[in-house]
Amino acid sequence: MLRPLVVVAVAAASVVASPAHAAPPDQTGPPGAERVASMLAGMSLEQKVGQLFVTYLHGQSPDEAHPGNLRDFGVATPAEVVAKYQPGGVIYFNNSSYDNIDTPRQIAALSNGLQRASDIPLAISIDQEMGIVTRIGPPATQFPGNMALGAGRSTADAERAAEITARELRAMGVNQNFAPDADVNSNPVNPVIGVRSYSSDPALAAEMTAAQVRGYQGRFLSPHAVSATAKHFPGHGDTAEDSHTTLPKVDRTVEEWERLDAPPFTAAIAAGVDSIMTAHIRMPKIDPSGEPATLSKPVLDLLRDKLGYDGVVITDSLAMAGVRQMHPDAEIPVLALKAGVDQLLMPVKLDVAVNSVLAAVRGGELTEERIDRSVLRVLRMKFQRGMLNNRQVDLDQVASRVGTPEHLAEARRITDRTITAVRNSAGVLPLAAKPTAALVTGWGETTTRTLATALGGTALPTGAAPTAAQVNAAVQASANADVVVVLTNGLSQQAAQQTLLTRLLATGKPVVAVAVRNPYDVAHTAAPTWLATYSYGPVSMESLAAVITGEVAPTGKLPVAVPGPTPYPFGHGMGW
Incomplete structure (x- = not known):
């Protein structure tokens, strides 16, 4: 068990110096260098190693006794986990495994309690990419995600979306966002990136990545900004497998990587990104050892040496299968630190991971100077983003800062500019008048109902793989409809969704097909009217309804090339 050996004052966030510890590397010059060097000089080895870890927690309150904490950490509450291990950061989730999220005020109270339990101010992080990876839902302001922003082509919109997200996260005590996703989605069958990417075009992805880094991080020492994290280095966009469950291979040479995957990371670095997350992928033409990038010095040398990055490098979750196959x-x-990583995210057993690093230092496998370099980067990030001075948030101000009418209106305006009209050969859209009996069917229980409400119609969800009975029911219901909207998600891989759309087209009713996730669906049926939203969230459905009824003209352009029986080029998009 780690014991805090020094105390950090909340107001000053400085550590009492201890001459027994190794002197930090020279850091004269950069903003805050003297302060963070002084902090480092006063830290014990245990505290330094603690700063290298970012852990999950179980529970929604700092003092909530949770069996998951007893199982994984040997103590009952989230606050006790922080007090015991003194990690550099924690990460919040909204799933059944960890379940940290309920309301904005609850999140803020959890953040405050965890900060009180930590001697050194915490980086409190989250994966709030928006779109399909969103941990905090309404009433927080929602955006449609990266590929939708790529379709909108506006760096100003991308920056503003990130700025709003950052302001709301910071109001809840979250000061680091593991976003933006800087992957270039060059493989249409990619199962884990897809619409999390801005584009298949490196230049567009780079422009959007830099814009969102600027939006998240704001001005120096801003109390309303968060640390951004560009991910997943060296690029997870050209994989056909998911690193959560296996170790994908990317057959890029260094030259191909420089041209196809590096531009968004280069742009993020130029924009001053605070941290970069590694990918659990192997690149045998760059590192023949087969090690995942997270553990590969040759791959991470591309980041440190070729791209000249000196910020925080953090791993993707160490619980993922992609990093656990060889060791x-x-x-x-220890291998990650040797490769050049600074922080270790979500190790399977935190005590085992911490003690392995301590043993490596004490046994000479890692030097304390090497640990100091990483800790210095972590402390510098915390200083630059104002984490050291702004630990506590005002619970009474959360409601007035999260999901404000102004933010919600801006999110809607930004989303309106992302909807892409791919095909309208039958001239169905825009509708001459608002439908009086619209039928919304296809994928998504909540999504079909949200759109049906916006159109004043009826929802008949049929799921990802409609049964024959569900298809027949949709065809029968279409008899009373003046327009039928069919939502698809993964239609290119789901014959039953294709059957549903084909049968509804055969009725002769006006049919509008909508790809509500990956736009690749649009190439796989003969539907004369196709739209793409890149997101199935409520704000996207509201904008979609406005496009269908003619209230808003579609201005989005495909941010990816769409292959298939009826292919569409990058940049295609119609208007009316």
Whole structure:
């Protein structure tokens, strides 16, 4: 068990110096260098190693006793986990495994309690990419995600969306966002990136990545900004497998990587990104050892040496299968540090991981000077983003800062500019008048109902793989409809969704097909009217309804090339 050996004052966030510890590397010059060097000089080895870890927690309150914490950490509450291990950061989730999220005020109270339990101010992080990876839902302001922003082509919109997200996160005590996703989605069958990417075009992805880094991070020491994290280095866009479940291979040479995957990371670095997250992918033409990038010095040398990055490098979750195939869990943190990583995210067993790093230092496998370099980067990030001075948030101000009418209106305006009209050969759109009996069917229980409400119609969800009975029911219901809207998600891989759309087209009713996730669906049926939203969230459905009824003209352009039986080029998009 780690014991805090020094105390950090909340107001000053400085550590009492201890001459027994190794002197930090020379950091004269950069803003805050003297302060963070002084902090480092006063830290014990245990505290330094703690700063290298970012952990999950179980529970929604700092003092909530949760069996998951007892199982994983040996203590009952989230605050006790922080007090015991003194990690550099924590990460919030909204799933059944960790379940940290309920309301904005609850999140803020959890953040405050965890900060009180930590000697050194915490980086409190989250994956709030928006779109399909969104941890905090309404009433927080929602945006449609990266590929939708890529379709909108506006760096101003991308920057503003990130700025609004950052302001709301910071009001809840979250000061680091593991976003933006800087991957170039060059493989249409990519199962894990897809619409999390801005584009298949490196230049467009780079422009959008830089814009969102600027939006998240704001001005120096801003109390309303968060640290951004560009991910997943060296680029997860050309994979056909998911690193959560396996170790994908990317067959890029260095030259191909420079041209196809590096531009968004280069742009993020130029924009001053605070941290970059590694990918659990192997690149045998760059590192023949087969090690995942997270543990590969040749791959991470591309980041440190070729791109000249000196910020925080953090791993993707160390619980993912992609990083656990070649080594036991106790070895992975040490190997990652040797490769050039600074922070280790979500190790399977935090005590095993911490003790493995401590043992490596005490046994000479890692030097304390090497640990100091990483800790210095972490402390510098915390200083630059104002984490050291602004630990507590005002619970009474959360409601007035999260999901404000102004933010919601801006989110809607931005989303209006992302809807893409891919095909309208039958001239169905825009509708001459608002429908009186619209039928919304296809994928998504909540999504079909949200759109049906916006159109004043009826929802008949049929799921990802409609049964014959569900298809027949949709065809029968269409008899009473003046327009039928069919939502698809993964239609290119789902014959039953294609059957549903084909049968509804055969009725002779006006049919509008909508790809509500990956736009690749549009190439796989003969539907004469196709739209793409890149997101199935409520704000996207509201904008979609406005486009269908003619209230808003579609201005989005495909941010990816769409292959298939009826292909569409990058940049295609119609208007009316």
